[in-house]
Amino acid sequence: MKKIKQVTAMTLAAVLILSSFSFSQKSLAADEEGIIQSVTTDKAMYDPSEKAELSINLTNLNGGDLKKGIVEIRAKHLEKQVGSTIKRKFTLKEGKSKTLTINWKAPADDFKGYLIEVNVKDEADIVIDSDTVGVDVSSSWTKFPRYGYVWNFTEDVDVERRIEKLKNYHINALQYYDWKYRHHKPVADNLDVWDDWSGRPIYGDSVRSYIAEAQKANMVNMSYNMAYAAVSGYENDGVKQDWALYYSDDNPRGEGHFNFKMSDETPTGITHLYFFDMSNKGWQNYIFAETNKVFDAFEFDGWHSDTVGEWGEMKNSKGETLFVKDTYTEFLNAAKTAIGDNYLVFNPVGAQGIEKVNISDVDVLYTEMWPWDRDINGELYDSYNSLKTEIERSREESGGKSLVIPAYMSYDYGESNPGSPFNTSAVLLTGASVYAAGGSRMELGDDGNMLSNEYFPAQNLYMTDNLEKRIAKQYDFIVAYQNLLRDGQTETENAIEVVDYENNENGDPNTIWTYGKKDDNYEIIQMINLLGVSQNDWRANYGEKEKPNKICDFKVKYYYSDEVNSVWLASPDEKDGRSQALSFTKGSDESGDYIVIDVPSLEYWNMIYMSGDEPQSTDDEQDSRLNVTKLMNHFAAKRDLRKPLVKQLSNTLRQADHHLKKGSDDKAVNFLEKALDQLNRKSNNRAVTNEAREALNKAIDLVIYDWSNTNTCEDPDDQEEIPAPSGELINGGFEKGTQGWTFSGTAGHGVDNYDAYEGYKYWIWGAEEYTATVSQTVKGLENGTYTVSAMLKQNTGIPIESKMEVSGYGGDPVDKAIPHSQSYEKISVLAEVTNGELTISFKQQGPGDTNLQIDNVEIVKEQ
Template structure:
C-alpha cells in the first residue's frame, strides 16, 4: 500500500470553515498494520496532528479539522501525510491549504475554455484545478456573441464556430463553486460581431482614415464612453452573466486602439481610452451592485497599458497580459513591482503565456518545462500570481485559450503542484500587503546589509547569476534566491535547454537590528517545500554585528526567512 495523492477538499477556505484533507491510496495485498498521520504546520510550527488506522482495502481517508484563532486576513498551511506499516514510515506526500477573508487576497487564476456536449457531467478538470489550489477560474469564450453573451438556445455556435452548450457552462460554474472557486465570465468591453456593428455603426470607433477598428475582421470595436449607447449595453450584458450564475467579469481589451474617433451625436471626437476604461470599470461595479450583486471585476491591462489609470479603478486585482517588449525576467519583476506602487492594496496577476509549449515552437518538451519553472519562480518570488493552468492539466500558450497544450508528464505535473503548494503554504511571505521590497537598497553595489558568497550574485535578474530579492515584514526578513547560473538567455518566453546549474553552500551574511529567533530555508524544488532550520552565528560587521549562515543547495528558487523579535 502507498499514498497515491493528498489534497484539500477546496481551493481555499474562509475563516471558521471546516478544513478537509483527502488522502487516497493505492491498495495492494501487502500484509501488515497500517496507520496514516496528518500533520498541519504554519511555517515551522505544528498546529494539528492526528493519526488513523488504515484497513487494507481503504482507498481514501478524510481528515477533518478547524483552525482556531486565525486572526490574520490570510494564512497558509503546509500538510504532511505519512503512511506507516508496522510503525515504520514507508511513504509520505505533502499538500497545502490557505484560509483567507476573500479570494482577492490570494487570487490563483486559472481558466476553462471547453464547453462542449462531451464535457457534460465531467468535473475532472475542476478536480485537477483544485489540486493546484486554483481559486478563481476564467470561463473563456463561453458566450454566444461578444455583444450578446447569453445564447438564445441551449446549444449554440460561438463566434469562431465552436459548437457549445450553455448547460455545460452552467454545470462548470456549479462544479467551481463546489471547490470554493470564483467563476469569472470573459467579456470583451468593446467587442461586437458584424451584425451588431451594421445596426449600430454610430456606436463604433474609427481610425483617422475613416475605417472602423476591428480585430481579425471578425470583432468590431465599439465606443465605451458614457455618451455612447454601447456603454450601457455592455454593462447590462455583464449583469445578465452575473444573474446567470457567474461571480464576476473578466473585462478584456485588445491593447488597441489607444486613441480613436467616435461619431456620437454626429460629432467626431477623439477618444482616449486610457481614461474611459476606468469610468467603464467603475460604472460596471456600481450598476451591478445596485441590482443586488457583489461582482468580482478583473480588467486586462494589456502589456501594462494603461496601468496608471486602471490599477486604482474599482476592480479587485491588477491583471496584466504580458507581451513584447516585456521580454525578460527582469521585465516580469518590474511589471509586478510597478503595479503594486499604483495599487498597493491589490494583488497582481500576470498572464504570461508559455509559447515554448506550442506546436509552432517545435522544441523538445523539456525545454518548455524548464522555461515554465523559471517563469513561475520569477513571478512568485516577485510577489505576483500567474495565469497559466486550466482545463485538465492544460497550459496556455497564446491569447486564444482553446489552443492550450495538455501536459501528460506526471513528473512535471508533480513539479507544478509543488510550486503551487509552495505559494499557498508560504503566502504570508509572498503576498502580504505589508511586505517591503528592499532588493535594490540592501544588497549589491555599495549596499552591504546583505552579502552573499559562493558564486555571482545580483539584485537584478542577470544572465549567469543568482538573483537576490530582499524583503521584510514585521517580525521577518525574507530572502529569495532565483538561480540563472548557466542560463544563456534571459528572455522568459524562450525554451531553456537546461535548468540552472545547482549551487551549493551559499554563504549569507545579514545585518539584522532585531534579535534573531531562527533562520529557515524552504524551496519548491527540494523536499516538497518543507522548511529546514539553518544554523547561524553572529559575526562582526562594519555596522555592528550580523548573522552568518549557509544555504546548502539552490536549484531554481530558494526562500530564506529570518524570524526576528517583533
C-alpha cells in the same frame, strides 16, 4: 527497495547510496513503491473555521502487509505547528490500495496559508513515506488569486474531472473563455445551445454544470467577453454607430472604424471585432446592461472584461482624439457600480495603461504580458526582472493587490511544433519570478492543460508528468506561504551576498537572483537560480531554456534590519515545501550587523525567512532526538550488557544526539553506525544484542529517512532530453530554437526570425569584445566524404576572427573564413569521415558591435 529498515549492518556509503535512490525523488516523481500516492483536499480554499476534508490515497507495494500503520497529520503555518497532531491507524495488505478521509478544522484566522504534512509510519513507529498539501483559509479569492480557465462547453464534456484537476492545483477562480454568444451580446436568446463567434456549439447545461461543480470546490466563476467590442451584426442588437472608435488621422496602424481580425473565415461569417468608445455613456449603459443579463441567466460571480491593448491615438464619432488606455479608470469604476457585488477583472493587454487600472475599483489585477511591450519608463517586458518590476509597481499603485499575469510560454515554438512538451526549466523559472515577487500566474485550465497561446482552446504544448508534479508542488508552496509572498511585504535594500557565487538583484543570466523583502514579523530573502542559464527571457519563445546549475552547502551573508534569532528555508523544490531551520552566525562590520547563513542547496527557487523569535524544533527533529534518547536509556538499563560497553554505547549515542541537534544528520549516522559496530563486536549476550541491534537500526532508519528527504545535490531527472537521431543533424534551420546546438563564450546569442535567410536564424552579437562558439556533434554517420554548408551573414562590425570549422571526423580540423557581407553567403567545407561522426562549429571573436547570423546548416554525403 523502499524500506531502508530491512537493511541491517551496512557501510555508511552503502546506506547513503540506498537512501538517496529510494527517497530523494519522492516529492517530484511518481514512486510506485511508495505508500502515499497523493494527498488532496475537497476544496480549493476554505472559510475560516471550516472543515477541510483530506483524502490520502495509499497503495502498499512495499513487499509485505502493513498491519498497524499510522497516518500522522500536522498543520504548519510557516515554521510553527498549528493545533495538535492528528493520528489515524490503518491496515493495508500488500498490493492493495485505499483512501483515508481525515477532517481538519481550519483555524478562525482569515487569509492564512497552511502546509499540511502527512507522515505514514509502520508498526515499528518508523516513517516510511510522507507528503504535503497546501490549504488556503480565505473568505475571498481576491487577496490571493489563483486564476484558471475553462473553454470546452461541448455536450459530453466531463465537467467533474476537469474541475477536480483544477481544484487539486488550488485554483480559486475560473475564467469562462468564449462561453458567450457574442462579445456585445453574451447571453443568447436560446439558453440551451448556441454558437460562439467562431461557430463552436456551446451547451447551456455544460456551462451550468461547470459553475455548479466549481461552487462545490469553492471556486469563483467569471464570465468572459470584451469590454468594448462587438462583432458584425451589432446594429441589429442595439449598438449605435455613434459610439464607435475610429483610427485618428495621425494613426499609421489603420483607418476607419477601429477593428481587429480574428479569423479569415468562420461558419458564422464573423471574422472581426469592432471597437467602441469606453468613455461613451451610451456604450457603457449598453454593455453594462448586457453584462447584468449574464448574472440573471447564469450563476456567474463576476465579469472578466478583455481588450486588445493600446493601438495609439483614436477618435470618436465627433472627431475628438483620445487614447483608449486613458478611459480605463472611469469605465471600470462605472462598471463596478453597475454590476454591484459581482467581481470585476479587467485585462489591459501588454500592461499598456495598467496604471489606470491599478487605481480603479477592479477586484483583482490582471494583465496579459508580451515581451515587446514597454512599461511607463520605456523598459521592455521581456525579462524575468521586468515581470517582478510590474508586479511590485502594481502592488504599490493599487494599495496591495496581487497582479495575475498570463505570460504565454514558448509561444512560437508551440505554434510551429504542436504536440511538443513544455520546457520544464522555462516554466519553473517564470513561475518563480512571478510568485517570489508577490504575483500570480494564469496558466492552468481545462483538463489540467497549460497555456502557450492567447487563444485558450489552442492546446499547442503539453506538460510532461514530471512538470505536472513540479507545478503541483509549486502551487502547494504558494498557498502554504502566501502570507510571506503577497501579504503586505515591501522590498528592502538590505545587502545580500552569496559567498563564492555571483548574485545580483536584477535577475541577470548566469547569476543567482537575490533580493530582500520585509513585513512586521519576518525579513525575507528570495533566491532564484540562474547559474548556467544564458538568457533571462521569461518567454523562452523557442522552447529552449537551460536547467540551472544546482549548488549545495553554500553561505549567504545578509545585513538585517531587526534582530534575528531564527532562520528558516522553504522551497517548492525540496522536502515537499516544508520549512527547515538553518544554522547561522552573527557579525558586524563597517556596513552594519549581518548574519552568515548555512544553506544546504538551491535548485530553482529558495525562500529564506527569519525572525526575532527563538527557534522551535520541529516534531520531526523531536522524533529523531527522542528515538536516540530512548536508545541511551535502553542500553543503560541492560545490566547483562558489560558496563564498559554500555558506557561506550552511551557516549557514542550522545555524539549522535549532538549532531542531530545541530542538523548534521550525516555525522549522526556515522555515530549510529559506530554504535552498531561496537554492539556487534563487544556484546556476549545474543538475545540482548538482537534487541539492541533492532533498536539501533530503527534509529538509523529514522535519521536516514529524515536526512534523505532534506536537500540533496543530486539533480532530479526532470529535464526531458530529446534524443539525437543517429546520423542526422538536429535543427539545422533553427526552426526549433537552439535545440541540438551548444553555445560557449561571452556574446549575446539566440534564435529569432528577424532578417533570417529562411524561417529562423541563430544570431550572435556583442556590444563589447567577445568570443563565441556555436557547435553540434553529429554521430552515427556512415564513413565517407561529406559537404558541410551553411548560409552565413556577418554584416555589422569587422570581427577579429570569423570561421566555420569541421572537426572530430578522424582527420585534422578544416575551416573556412566567413566574409563580411551585406547578404547571406553560402560557405561549404569538405570532410572525409573515418570514425562515424563530425563536429560543426561557428567561431567568432569580435571587437564589439559585431554580429554573426547562421541559417540553413546542412550535411550532405557525397556519392
